[in-house]
Amino acid sequence: MEIDKYNIVIIGGGPGGYTAGIRAAMKGARVAVVEADKLGGVCLNRGCIPSKALIASAEQYKRMKAASSFGINLSSPPVYDWLAMRARKDKIVDGLVGGISQLFKSHGVDHHFGFGKITGQNEVTVVDENRGTKALKTDNIIIGTGSRSASIPGIAVDGQRILTSDHLLELDQLPKSILIIGAGVIGCEWACMLSLLDVEVTVVEMLERALPFEDATTSKLFERELKKMKIKLHTGTKVESITPGPEGVSATLSGGGKVEANQMLVAVGRAFNTEEIGLEEVGVKLNKNGSIKTDAGMRTNIDNIYAIGDVRGDILLAYTATHDGMVAVENALGGNLKRNYLGVPSVIFTHPEVASVGLSEAKAAEKHELAIGKFPLRALGKAHAENEISGEVKVIGDKKTDKLLGVHIVGVHATEVIHTAALAVNRGLTVTQLGSLIFGHPVISESLMEAAHDVHGSAVHLAKKK
Numbered sequence: 151m152e153i154d155k156y157n158i159v160i161i162g163g164g165p166g167g168y169t170a171g172i173r174a175a176m177k178g179a180r181v182a183v184v185e186a187d188k189l190g191g192v193c194l195n196r197g198c199i200p201s202k203a204l205i206a207s208a209e210q211y212k213r214m215k216a217a218s219s220f221g222i223n224l225s226s227p228p229v230y231d232w233l234a235m236r237a238r239k240d241k242i243v244d245g246l247v248g249g250i251s252q253l254f255k256s257h258g259v260d261h262h263f264g265f266g267k268i269t270g271q272n273e274v275t276v277v278d279e280n281r282g283t284k285a286l287k288t289d290n291i292i293i294g295t296g297s298r299s300a301s302i303p304g305i306a307v308d309g310q311r312i313l314t315s316d317h318l319l320e321l322d323q324l325p326k327s328i329l330i331i332g333a334g335v336i337g338c339e340w341a342c343m344l345s346l347l348d349v350e351v352t353v354v355e356m357l358e359r360a361l362p363f364e365d366a367t368t369s370k371l372f373e374r375e376l377k378k379m380k381i382k383l384h385t386g387t388k389v390e391s392i393t394p395g396p397e398g399v400s401a402t403l404s405g406g407g408k409v410e411a412n413q414m415l416v417a418v419g420r421a422f423n424t425e426e427i428g429l430e431e432v433g434v435k436l437n438k439n440g441s442i443k444t445d446a447g448m449r450t451n452i453d454n455i456y457a458i459g460d461v462r463g464d465i466l467l468a469y470t471a472t473h474d475g476m477v478a479v480e481n482a483l484g485g486n487l488k489r490n491y492l493g494v495p496s497v498i499f500t501h502p503e504v505a506s507v508g509l510s511e512a513k514a515a516e517k518h519e520l521a522i523g524k525f526p527l528r529a530l531g532k533a534h535a536e537n538e539i540s541g542e543v544k545v546i547g548d549k550k551t552d553k554l555l556g557v558h559i560v561g562v563h564a565t566e567v568i569h570t571a572a573l574a575v576n577r578g579l580t581v582t583q584l585g586s587l588i589f590g591h592p593v594i595s596e597s598l599m600e601a602a603h604d605v606h607g608s609a610v611h612l613a614k615k616k
């Protein structure tokens with residue numbers, strides 16, 4: 151058996167693991183990343199990037215259908231080609247995956263292809279059917295094995311009629327109708343994208359509102375948008391049973407209703423990839439929900455073993471995984487960093503987009519007396535220029551101290567606009583400080599400035615309040 155010796159071996163080449171590998175190499179460590187699939191993980195291969203590539207196609211189609219409102223006459227209505235959209239998505243993903251390999255070469259990160267298993271406190275064994283088995287000796291191990299779609303008991307995903315988002319990305323043709331279980335981030339992003347592509351969409355959510363982890367006002371505004379798009383939403387509802395139906399699937403809902411659809415998407419959260427990687431053998435402790443327990447420095451209960459990203463079950467986001475990876479590398483190399491999630495934005499690529507940072511109104515009200523400002527996009531010149539006037543920005547401040555507590559946006563470019571607010575929350579700015587920046591004009595971000603002014607009743611583009 152071949153033996154290699156490293157300072158750090160990282161199991162998992164997703165946005166947590168691959169970036170940690172590069173950072174470790176930059177810091178002079180001898181580092182290996184063990185990955186059994188393509189580099190880039192879920193984010194690059196089956197999540198963030200491919201879905202955003204398809205959403206861009208769907209939005210382009212929507213804009214072309216509305217061409218006449220921009221003064222453009224098309225000689226015939228636009229027609230989309232799903233397979234061409236899929237091919238475009240694949241090309242983007244392949245290019246970026248290749249980019250990671252290039253970065254590894256340039257920084258001197260070893261990529262070991264295969265399934266990584268911890269076979270000792272200082273050993274990771276890489277198993278690959280074709281290349282055989284190899285043991286990597288290492289001072290430190292970072293686990294970044296990520297997560298996969300969770301399932302619902304009694305509803306078996308078959309990849310034909312009952313799908314996860316992984317299957318949707320690879321469909322040969324889109325269904326005429328789809329039933330989506332779960333109005334969380336994945337459910338709502340796919341609901342909007344498929345609806346833009348003329349698929350009939352029904353969404354079932356067991357909690358009382360769509361995007362239940364966002365601010366309640368956001369859910370209300372967003373649900374209005376779903377209605378405009380003719381997406382049917384059943385909240386406070388579960389799917390009781392699924393049977394084959396004339397359309398494909400027939401679902402009985404907890405309220406007694408029935409939904410017929412060609413296919414069904416299960417988007418009810420994620421399960422952690424902790425199986426078969428040797429955790430029990432070395433005694434790595436888990437949380438109650440099955441994720442790996444770490445401290446704020448990403449250390450597990452075993453001295454030289456760290457865990458980062460989704461598998462920690464904290465925040466399941468590509469970008470916090472990357473942050474975790476940086477912290478773990480620093481600490482593995484003798485540092486003492488703690489994660490800092492203050493001001494991590496939530497960015498949701500629905501139609502319109504949704505984004506937030508800081509506390510929701512309900513959470514903020516538990517500890518603060520609030521001052522709230524709002525600004526609707528329809529009062530903004532740039533929103534009219536873009537023909538995207540739906541939505542609103544809400545700024546929440548502390549009435550006494552003026553500290554900025556949270557910002558919640560529904561509207562075009564929300565996922566970009568939020569970053570100004572994220573910096574403000576991260577740096578502990580006041581609402582006045584956020585509003586005192588001279589924003590460019592005309593930009594959608596002005597809505598943030600106006601909403602900050604509205605906290606103090608001084609937004610000049612709003613009518614006088616009675």
Ligand code: NAD
Nearest residue numbers: 332333334335336337354355356388417418419466497498
């Ligand atoms: P989620 O936790 O966001 O939403 C799952 C939803 O399913 C919840 O609203 C939940 O109440 C509902 N649900 C659960 N069981 C149900 C049942 N039996 N019937 C009806 N509804 C049920 O999870 P997700 O949408 O699967 O996304 C997974 C993770 O990936 C999330 O943590 C998310 O943050 C992340 N993600 C992020 C982005 C982004 O940042 N843009 C995009 C996609 C995914």
